[in-house]
Amino acid sequence: MTARQRVIRVSTERPTSAVCVLGTEICVDIYGSIPKGATSFRVRGTSGLQVYVSYNPKFVTAREETAKWPLDAGVEVIVTLKEPSRAVSDNKVRVSYYGPAGETLIANAWLYITCMGVAQVLIMVPRITAISLDADTSRTGLVARNAANKTKWTWGPNGEGAILLVNCDRDGPSSGNMDNAYPYVRSYTDLQDLSLVILHTHGPAGIYDSHTLLLHISMFDADKVRVFHASGSSSLSSYERVLGSEKLSYAVGQTDGEEQHTFYVEGLAFPDANFNGLISLHATLLERSGQNLPATPVFTDTVVFRVAPWLMTPNTRKPIEVFVCSIKKGDFPNEKFLEAIKVLAKKANCKLTICPEIENRGDRWIQDEMEFGYVEAPHKSFPVVFDSPRNRGLQHFPFKRILGPDFGYVTREPKNGRVSSLDSFGNLDISPPVKVRGKEYPLGRILIGSSFPGPGNRKMAKVVRDFLYAQKVQSPVELYSDWLTVGHVDEFLSFVPAPDRKGFRLLLASPLSCLNLFKEKQKEGYGDAALFEGLGRWGTITLDELLADTALRHDSKYVQSCIDWNRNILKRELGLSERDIIDIPQLFTLEESRATALFPDMVNMVILGKHLGIPKPFGPIIHGQCCLEANVRSLLEPLGLACNFIDNFFSYHVLLGENHCGTNVRRAPFTFHWWNITP
Numbered sequence: 001m002t003a004r005q006r007v008i009r010v011s012t013e014r015p016t017s018a019v020c021v022l023g024t025e026i027c028v029d030i031y032g033s034i035p036k037g038a039t040s041f042r043v044r045g046t047s048g049l050q051v052y053v054s055y056n057p058k059f060v061t062a063r064e065e066t067a068k069w070p071l072d073a074g075v076e077v078i079v080t081l082k083e084p085s086r087a088v089s090d091n092k093v094r095v096s097y098y099g100p101a102g103e104t105l106i107a108n109a110w111l112y113i114t115c116m117g118v119a120q121v122l123i124m125v126p127r128i129t130a131i132s133l134d135a136d137t138s139r140t141g142l143v144a145r146n147a148a149n150k151t152k153w154t155w156g157p158n159g160e161g162a163i164l165l166v167n168c169d170r171d172g173p174s175s176g177n178m179d180n181a182y183p184y185v186r187s188y189t190d191l192q193d194l195s196l197v198i199l200h201t202h203g204p205a206g207i208y209d210s211h212t213l214l215l216h217i218s219m220f221d222a223d224k225v226r227v228f229h230a231s232g233s234s235s236l237s238s239y240e241r242v243l244g245s246e247k248l249s250y251a252v253g254q255t256d257g258e259e260q261h262t263f264y265v266e267g268l269a270f271p272d273a274n275f276n277g278l279i280s281l282h283a284t285l286l287e288r289s290g291q292n293l294p295a296t297p298v299f300t301d302t303v304v305f306r307v308a309p310w311l312m313t314p315n316t317r318k319p320i321e322v323f324v325c326s327i328k329k330g331d332f333p334n335e336k337f338l339e340a341i342k343v344l345a346k347k348a349n350c351k352l353t354i355c356p357e358i359e360n361r362g363d364r365w366i367q368d369e370m371e372f373g374y375v376e377a378p379h380k381s382f383p384v385v386f387d388s389p390r391n392r393g394l395q396h397f398p399f400k401r402i403l404g405p406d407f408g409y410v411t412r413e414p415k416n417g418r419v420s421s422l423d424s425f426g427n428l429d430i431s432p433p434v435k436v437r438g439k440e441y442p443l444g445r446i447l448i449g450s451s452f453p454g455p456g457n458r459k460m461a462k463v464v465r466d467f468l469y470a471q472k473v474q475s476p477v478e479l480y481s482d483w484l485t486v487g488h489v490d491e492f493l494s495f496v497p498a499p500d501r502k503g504f505r506l507l508l509a510s511p512l513s514c515l516n517l518f519k520e521k522q523k524e525g526y527g528d529a530a531l532f533e534g535l536g537r538w539g540t541i542t543l544d545e546l547l548a549d550t551a552l553r554h555d556s557k558y559v560q561s562c563i564d565w566n567r568n569i570l571k572r573e574l575g576l577s578e579r580d581i582i583d584i585p586q587l588f589t590l591e592e593s594r595a596t597a598l599f600p601d602m603v604n605m606v607i608l609g610k611h612l613g614i615p616k617p618f619g620p621i622i623h624g625q626c627c628l629e630a631n632v633r634s635l636l637e638p639l640g641l642a643c644n645f646i647d648n649f650f651s652y653h654v655l656l657g658e659n660h661c662g663t664n665v666r667r668a669p670f671t672f673h674w675w676n677i678t679p
Contacts, residue, residue, distance in 0.1 A: 004299070009033070010095055012107035017089055019114045019207050019287065020081060021131050021299040028077040028111060030095050035107040038097035040068035043077050048091045048115065052078040068098055085115040088206040116203030116285070116299075131213065132200040133283040133301040135162040135265075139675060141378040143198050151302045153278060157676045163377040164225070164267040164279060164305040167193045168384060168408035178409055180268050185228060185239040189405065192380055194228070194264035197303065199252065199283055201259050208254040212286045212295060215242065215263070216249035221279045224269040224307070230262040239264065243281075252283075267307050270410060273466035277307045308375045309471035310384055310410060311674060312430040314444050315607040316497045316504050317667035321351040322608065324663050325360040325394070327651070334364060334651035334662070341606070341613065341663060344644055348608035350665075355397060363393025364652070365661050367490070368424035370398045372666040375408065376674060383666060384408035388425045389461060412463040420458040422449055426488035426661050427460065427481060430474060432495055432504040433672075436575035442672045445574060446474045449481025449489040458482050473674045477573040483562040485594040490660045492563050492586075493570070494603050496612065498639045505639065506570060506581045508563055509603045511556035514585035514628075518543050521620060521627055529620030529627070531599055535649060543620055552589065552598075559588045559595050582635050585628055596656060600648060602632055604658035606665065612636065615658045616645040 009029040010016050020026060030041055045051040053075055055062070060073040069075045079093055089112035097106045116131055137147040137160050153161030167179045171193065172186025179190050201213065217225060227243035229250070242250035242263075252261055271277035282302045286295035322345045327334045338354070345352040355366065363369070371386045387398040389412060403409040421427070427449040433442045446468055451457035459465075459482075468476050481487050492509040521529065527544035546552060570576060584603050588595040597604075600615030607613075619628030626645075633643050652662050 006298070008111060010093075010109035010111050012097070012109045015110035015112055017112045017114075019116065019203075019211050019285065019298055021116050021285065022081050022084060024081070024299060026079040026081075026113070028079060028093060028095065030077055030109070031071070033109065034071060035097050037099050038071060038106050039100050040070050040098045040102055042068045042096045042098070043093065044096075045079060045093045046091050048082050048085070049093065049113070050080045050082060051093065052080070054078055068102055071097075079111075079113070081113070081115045083115070084202045085113075085204055088114050088204050091115055114204065114207050116201065116207065131202075131283060131285060131299060131301055133197065133215075133281065133303050134200065135195060135197045135281075135303045135305070136378055137162050137303065139163065139378045139673075143196055145200070151280075151304055153304045153306050155675065156678045159675060161675075162195060162303055162305045163675060164195050164265060164307050165193050165375050165377050165380060166267040166270050166307060166408070166410075168375075168410055169193065169382055169406055170403050170409075171405050174404070178403065180226070180266060183226065183241050183244065185236050185264075188236070191239075191264055193382075194266045195305065195377065195379070197227075197263040197265055197281065199261040199263065201252075201261075210288050211298065212288065213252040214249050214282075214284045214286055215252055216282050216284065217243050218280060219248055222248055224267070224275060225279050225281075225305075226266040226268060227281070228264045228266070230264065232262075265305065267305075269307065270310055270467065271307055271470040271472065273463075273470060275470070277309070277470070277472075279305045279307065281305065306675075308377050309473055309674060310373050310375060310386060310467075311443060311471070311669070312371065312373045312428075312446060312474060313667040313669060314430045314432045314504075315495050315665075315667075316432045317670070319348055319350045319608045319665050319667055321353055321666040322606070322663060323353045323355060323366050323665070325355045325364045325366050326357055327360070327362065327364050328357060330362065332651050332655060337646060337648050337651045337662065340644075340646040344606070344608060344611055344613045344646070347642070347644075348611045350608050355394070355401070359394075359397055359401065361393035364655075365392075365424070365426070365657055366394060366397075366664045367661050368426045368488075369394040370402070370664060371425045371428050372664065374669045376669065378673075381669060382406040382408060383669075384410055386425070387411035388423060388428075389413045389419050389464065390424045391419070412461070412467050414461045414463050419461055421487045422451075422458045422460045422481065423464060424488065426486070426490045426657075428468075429489050429493070431477075431506075431574050432502070434502065434574045434576075436573065440677075441475065442677060443474050443670055443674060446476040447489055447493075448476055448478055449487060450478040451482030452480060458487055472679045473677050475679070477569065479566045479569055480562060481566075483559070483595055485591060485596045486656050487594075488661075490604050491597070491601055491658075492566065492603060494605060494607065494660070496607055496636065496639065496641060497610065502576075502580055504580075506574075506576060507584050507603050508567060508581055509586035509588075509601065510563065510583035511560045511587050513583040514587050515547070515553070515556060517585050517627065517631055518547060518620075521622060522547060526620065526622050526627075529622055531620060532618050533621055535618060538649070552587070555590045555595070556587060558590065562595075584635070585631055597653070597658075599628075600653045601658045602628070604660040606659045606663045608665065610640055611642050612644060613659050613663070614643055614645050615653065616647045616649070618649065
């Protein structure tokens, strides 16, 4: 690391006093007050200093130890400090000026230096460091003393830089807001979400008669960070808030000898459109020149933090907890569906949380309301729920029931309050880890549904899209989903785990595959087999009738073209080949130029490890089994997946949703650390 340098001017009229920090080079300006008649100089320093002379050999040759240096050859004097001062002004430099003969002393200029610092050893190299502001810049979970490159934040496995969590959980009392909504430490567990910073100092107390040590942040960072000073007491009130939106600087108390001050740094804001996630914390030693003059900086040490992004988890990650709503009232109760989800969760050894009707207020679409993710720093990680701006019956559930100890919350709401169906989080998904044209995405890529340009087309709200893009590490891909009535990506795609190749398969709804399957069964003599058998009041339709429907064929051709458009995007942006994709038979019909699933949309499944909760399609019964179910089993069971077909027809399908829409799953975070990515 390049040494800091400070220029200090000397005078023959009076001694110059300066406070410097170990690790700083002093360039002594010997030219600012050359006495009349002087042509050469000699420089000496006391034992605590090392004095060097820098010169250009083209103009002057090196002199003997006792010789003098010419004043007209651009010679510079550099002083470095060996150790901290034990008393004020205990290090001295004398510059002696001589006349033309070289023997006559004209005048002396004195420089008195007080040295602050702490002796350190780093990577087996003796190193004397300055006032040191230290954090976990090596990303080990421990504070690194005097680490190099603290002022820069770099990505990758060899990167350096401290990490800050947004303190968006609620470790304090069970009622109330997120912890970072309060300007004080709410509990001792709350401290674990904050990043530790230690300020080390070493120097005689007398220097504070004319100097101030200041901890400070930029006005541009003030609403995104808060800093607490620990006094050493066991009381929560001893953690004094010293920096934040109302206070940009804090004068650290006077010390004598080697001291350390403990601070805790709290993140208040996630990266976003107007915030790149970087925050700088500074410690500056200021010299007070006079009562009516502003102080001037002598030395600054800086630590740069990056706020940890909000991270999503794909369907291929291990399930931890399944959420589903209970709907008993009205024309479309879901008791039967609920029992099937209980069985599926038990098979997957997964916790099940049921949101009662008093809390869901008749809103069964729990996937649309929220998305589970997490935040991670070397010292701490916890899940964070992202609350969508759809604001229907489940509007308050994420904040009131999910937010809690070590469980964070974040949301984004359009200022104008306008949202569309594309703002529901059935329209938000993520791929498993992929490699695209040599670039690794070890945390996958976010997928959001959008529309082609045009008037009246729906898009996800800008504030939500901006938030997702600003997280950086799961670089979003926009797909075309506005062709659907509901408009969600989970209506035509899903990812399931696989034991080979990339570790997963992409499932895509396919009208073409479905029509081909039905034509095959018709040729085999099963044209009179019908869809929707056993649904009572719901009318059936035979394969012969369905395949003779010209409008359905035209609808299917259009829908297939929309899915194929997305297929090409997914292949290109996720680095997939046709071997990575499985076509799941599915038909759609157009209503007012937008598509709706004709029978329960099997791609819209809930995935709990190898256990799949697939919407029961009620397809034609051939040889005692649904031919759609048999086809899907033949595609997925060779991958070691267990297909469980769940009847959701009257509880979800007729309401334009399926199993994925009606459930939500919290999954295990990635073992890969996001800071090791190179975006």
